[in-house]
Amino acid sequence: MSRSMTSRPTPVPDSSAAGLRSVVAADPAAPIVAGIQGAGGCGKTTLLERLSRIYRDAGVPVLDVHSLDRAAEGAVLVDDAHRLDDEVLAELRATARKPGVRLVVAYRPGPRSAALAELIGDLGAPVLLSGLAPDEVAELAGRTLGAVPPPEWVGWLCEQTGGVPLFVARVLAATEPGELAPRLPDRALDRFQHDLDLLGDAARDCVTAMAVGATPHPQLIGALLDLDAATVASALEAVRAGGLVDADDGLLPVVRAAVLRLTPWERRLRVVRRLVETQLARGGPVLPLVRPLLGAEIALLPEATLATAFERAGDEALPQAPELARQLFDAAVSAGTPATAVAARRARAAAESGDLDEALRLADRMIVDETVPDRELGVQVAATVLAHRGLLARSAELCRWSAEHLRWPGDRAYAAVGLIGTGRLAEADELLHSPADAGPPTSMSGAAVQLAEGVRESVTGSATTALSTLVRSASLSEPVGRDALVPETPAAAAALVALHCGELDVAQSTLDRALDSGAGGPLLRARHQLLAAWLPLVRGDTVTARAKLAEAGESAARDRLLATALQAGIASRDNDMAALTVSRGLARQAAAEHPVDLFTLLPLGEFVVAAARLRDLDWIAPYLKEARELLERLGNPPLWKAPLSWKCLQAAVVLEELDVARRHASDLEAVADHNPLAAALADGARTWLRILSGQVAQDEAEQAARALHSAGLAWDGARLAGQAAIRTTDRRAMLGLLECARALQGKPPRPRAVGDGADVLSEREKEVAELVLAGLTYKQVGKRLFISAKTVEHHIGRIKQRLGCANREDLLARLRELLNG
Structure with a gap:
C-alpha cells in the first residue's frame, strides 16, 4: 500500500x-x-x-x-x-x-x-x-569526573574501549577523579558479566579463545573448540554485533581484560592448552598465549604441554625481552622442564637483562658439567660477561679453551681479540694461524674473523686497512647482530679505531647503524651509546655529549669506565672544577675495577688530564705505567699510542712541565707518519713546546690549531689557539689567535672595537676588558699588559662603577654588549 x-x-x-x-x-x-x-x-x-x-x-x-x-x-x-x-x-x-x-x-x-x-x-x-571520537570521550569524561582529564589519559581510554559509549561510561563510573591511571578498574570489568552471559555458550567460548590469543577465524576456532564452522561464524557475528571487537575482529582491550577476569581458570586453561598444542604442532608463536599465565598458581603445576610452551615462549622473548625470557624459563622449570635443559638460555637471559652475577654463576656451573646441553652457549655467555666486567684476559682464556673443547661461532677470533687487547700478540697470531677446524663459515664467524684481523692490523699495520676491515665486519654482522651475544662488537672496535685515527664520521655512521640494528643485543647497547657520546666530546660539544651520556646505561665495569671518563672529559672542557672534583673519586673507583687493556686507553687519557687539572697525578701513575708496558709489548703501535701520548702532553701543559712535555712530544714525532691524526698531534705538540717556552708565532699556532680541528679534535685546536693568545705579548697576534679560537669553536667573529661605550672607557680599560672577556685571570692580564694583578683589579672596579654594574655577571654581560660579543 x-x-x-x-x-x-x-x-x-x-x-x-x-x-x-x-x-x-x-x-x-x-x-x-x-x-x-x-x-x-x-x-x-x-x-x-x-x-x-x-x-x-x-x-x-x-x-x-x-x-x-x-x-x-x-x-x-x-x-x-x-x-x-x-x-x-x-x-x-x-x-x-x-x-x-x-x-x-x-x-x-x-x-x-x-x-x-x-x-x-x-x-x-x-x-x-558507532564509537565516540576522542573529543566526545573527553567531554563525557569531564562531565562524569568533574574535570577534563589529560589528553594522554583520554587517548588511553579511547584505545581501551574503542570509544564504545557504554564501555567508556563503565570505566568512568569506576574511576576516582583524583586517581587517573592507565589501569582498568575491576569494578568496570565486572560490569561485563551480563554482556558475556547474553552471548550464549558457543559465542562465550569463542570470546574466551580470542582472549587467550586465538585468531578469530571460523575454521581455526572451530577446530580449537570442537565446533562446526557455521556455528562459529554465527557466534562471531554475535560478538561483532555486541560491540566487543574492533574493525579487525580483535577483542577490544577492555573486553579482553574482562573476559580474562571473569572466565574461570579451568575453562581458560582448557582453551589455552588446546591452542598451545595447535601452535606447537604448526610451529607458530606461543608467547602471547602463555604470557598471561605467568605468576598464576596453575602455571606452577607440573604440566607437560605448558612446560614445553613456556620453554618455547622463552626462546621467542629472549631477543627482545630478556627479563621476560628469564621468567618464562623459570616457569618452564616449575611446570616440569629439567633445569639443565634451559640452564644456558637462562644464563643468556640473565646476562642480557643486566644480571651479570647470576649469568656468570649459571655459566660457570655449565662449563664444568659435561652433561648439560648447550655448554657452548654457557661458555659464550661467560666470555661475554667477563669482557663486559673488564676482565678481558680471562675472557680471552675462556674463548681459547672453548676453541679447543667446544665450538661456538667466532670463539677463536674473540680469543685472539682478547689476547691482542692484553698485549699478547704472538699468542694471538699462533691461534689465528692454527690449522685446526675453524667451524662452519657463518656470517657471525666470518664477522668475528674480520674483527680479529682488523684489531691485529690496527696494532701491526695501516690505520686505513684496519678501519676498513672492522667496518666490513660490522656490516657483515648486522643482519644477525641482535641475536649475537659476544665479548665485543665489530662496531665498537671500529669506533675505537676511528677515534684513534681521527675518522669521526666513520665512527658516527658505524655506531648509528649498530644502534639501529641492535648489534650485540641489549647488553652491548650501552657500550655503543657511550662511544657515540664520545664523538661530540672530542669535538668539544659538551651539551650533546652530556645529553647522550644521560641516555646511555651502564651495567658493568667496562661501561662505568667509559661513562666516568665522559663525565671527567665534559667537566674538564666546561672548566667545571666542582664537577671535576666529584669525578675524581668515581674515576679512581672505575680505574681500580677495570684492568688496563688496549681498549681502555681513551678513558685513561681523559683521567690523566683531569688528574693534572686537580694536581693529583699520583693515583693515575700506576695505570699509565701499565699502559706503557702494554703498548711496549705490542711494539708501541702508533695508532693506539699517539692519542694517549697527546693526553699526557696536555697534562704536562696544564702543570707547565716543559721537560715532560718534550718527552711526549718526542713520542708523537716518532709516530707522525702513521696517520693524519698522528701527524696533526705531532705538529700540535711542537707548537705547544714553543708556547710553553714563550715563543708564540701566530701563523704556526693557527696552522697547528686548524690541523687539529681538521683531524676531528675541534676542542683541542681551539684550546691551543686560545692558550697561544693568552701567552703572546703581541696584542695584534693575541686578537688574531682569539678570533681563530672562536672560529674553531663555531662562534661568529667578534668586532674588536668597543661600540657605544667607547667614550666611557679609557684605552687601557678597553685592553683590560677584552682580555678579561677572553677568559684570562687578573694575573694573566697583568702579565700581558706588564702591570700588576692588583692594578688589573682596580681597573675592573672602575669599569664596573662607570658601567653601573652591580656584580661580575652584570659586568661581563655589559662588556659583551659593548664589544658586540
Whole structure:
C-alpha cells in the first residue's frame, strides 16, 4: 500500500543521531519511520530515551511493541528488534507501512533473521551509531569526573574501549577523579558479566579463545573448540554485533581484560592448552598465549604441554625481552622442564637483562658439567660477561679453551681479540694461524674473523686497512647482530679505531647503524651509546655529549669506565672544577675495577688530564705505567699510542712541565707518519713546546690549531689557539689567535672595537676588558699588559662603577654588549 503525499515520513538529515533528534523536536506530530543501527553499547537505548522525552514533553504518548494496535495515537519506539520473534517483526513491518505513523526501531547489525531484514528494508537508510571520537570521550569524561582529564589519559581510554559509549561510561563510573591511571578498574570489568552471559555458550567460548590469543577465524576456532564452522561464524557475528571487537575482529582491550577476569581458570586453561598444542604442532608463536599465565598458581603445576610452551615462549622473548625470557624459563622449570635443559638460555637471559652475577654463576656451573646441553652457549655467555666486567684476559682464556673443547661461532677470533687487547700478540697470531677446524663459515664467524684481523692490523699495520676491515665486519654482522651475544662488537672496535685515527664520521655512521640494528643485543647497547657520546666530546660539544651520556646505561665495569671518563672529559672542557672534583673519586673507583687493556686507553687519557687539572697525578701513575708496558709489548703501535701520548702532553701543559712535555712530544714525532691524526698531534705538540717556552708565532699556532680541528679534535685546536693568545705579548697576534679560537669553536667573529661605550672607557680599560672577556685571570692580564694583578683589579672596579654594574655577571654581560660579543 502506498503512502499518501500528505503523510510521507520526514527524512532524517545526514542519517545521524543529532539529525533524528532535531527532526522529532521540530515537529513531534509529524510522521516518521526510521531505523537505528548500532552494535551493543553504542547508544541505541540512550537515543531512544531522548526521543521518548521529546515526545512526552510534547504530549505524545510513547508506545512499544505491545501497543501496536494504537500506533496512530502516539509514537512507537522499539529497542533490541534483533531479539523479537518473526510474528512481532511482521506486525512492525505492517505498522511501518501505515500512513502518518511515528515509528523508530533500534537493532544490532547482526545476526538478523529474514523477517528483521524485511523490516529494515521498509525502515530505509538507518541512523548509524558507532564509537565516540576522542573529543566526545573527553567531554563525557569531564562531565562524569568533574574535570577534563589529560589528553594522554583520554587517548588511553579511547584505545581501551574503542570509544564504545557504554564501555567508556563503565570505566568512568569506576574511576576516582583524583586517581587517573592507565589501569582498568575491576569494578568496570565486572560490569561485563551480563554482556558475556547474553552471548550464549558457543559465542562465550569463542570470546574466551580470542582472549587467550586465538585468531578469530571460523575454521581455526572451530577446530580449537570442537565446533562446526557455521556455528562459529554465527557466534562471531554475535560478538561483532555486541560491540566487543574492533574493525579487525580483535577483542577490544577492555573486553579482553574482562573476559580474562571473569572466565574461570579451568575453562581458560582448557582453551589455552588446546591452542598451545595447535601452535606447537604448526610451529607458530606461543608467547602471547602463555604470557598471561605467568605468576598464576596453575602455571606452577607440573604440566607437560605448558612446560614445553613456556620453554618455547622463552626462546621467542629472549631477543627482545630478556627479563621476560628469564621468567618464562623459570616457569618452564616449575611446570616440569629439567633445569639443565634451559640452564644456558637462562644464563643468556640473565646476562642480557643486566644480571651479570647470576649469568656468570649459571655459566660457570655449565662449563664444568659435561652433561648439560648447550655448554657452548654457557661458555659464550661467560666470555661475554667477563669482557663486559673488564676482565678481558680471562675472557680471552675462556674463548681459547672453548676453541679447543667446544665450538661456538667466532670463539677463536674473540680469543685472539682478547689476547691482542692484553698485549699478547704472538699468542694471538699462533691461534689465528692454527690449522685446526675453524667451524662452519657463518656470517657471525666470518664477522668475528674480520674483527680479529682488523684489531691485529690496527696494532701491526695501516690505520686505513684496519678501519676498513672492522667496518666490513660490522656490516657483515648486522643482519644477525641482535641475536649475537659476544665479548665485543665489530662496531665498537671500529669506533675505537676511528677515534684513534681521527675518522669521526666513520665512527658516527658505524655506531648509528649498530644502534639501529641492535648489534650485540641489549647488553652491548650501552657500550655503543657511550662511544657515540664520545664523538661530540672530542669535538668539544659538551651539551650533546652530556645529553647522550644521560641516555646511555651502564651495567658493568667496562661501561662505568667509559661513562666516568665522559663525565671527567665534559667537566674538564666546561672548566667545571666542582664537577671535576666529584669525578675524581668515581674515576679512581672505575680505574681500580677495570684492568688496563688496549681498549681502555681513551678513558685513561681523559683521567690523566683531569688528574693534572686537580694536581693529583699520583693515583693515575700506576695505570699509565701499565699502559706503557702494554703498548711496549705490542711494539708501541702508533695508532693506539699517539692519542694517549697527546693526553699526557696536555697534562704536562696544564702543570707547565716543559721537560715532560718534550718527552711526549718526542713520542708523537716518532709516530707522525702513521696517520693524519698522528701527524696533526705531532705538529700540535711542537707548537705547544714553543708556547710553553714563550715563543708564540701566530701563523704556526693557527696552522697547528686548524690541523687539529681538521683531524676531528675541534676542542683541542681551539684550546691551543686560545692558550697561544693568552701567552703572546703581541696584542695584534693575541686578537688574531682569539678570533681563530672562536672560529674553531663555531662562534661568529667578534668586532674588536668597543661600540657605544667607547667614550666611557679609557684605552687601557678597553685592553683590560677584552682580555678579561677572553677568559684570562687578573694575573694573566697583568702579565700581558706588564702591570700588576692588583692594578688589573682596580681597573675592573672602575669599569664596573662607570658601567653601573652591580656584580661580575652584570659586568661581563655589559662588556659583551659593548664589544658586540
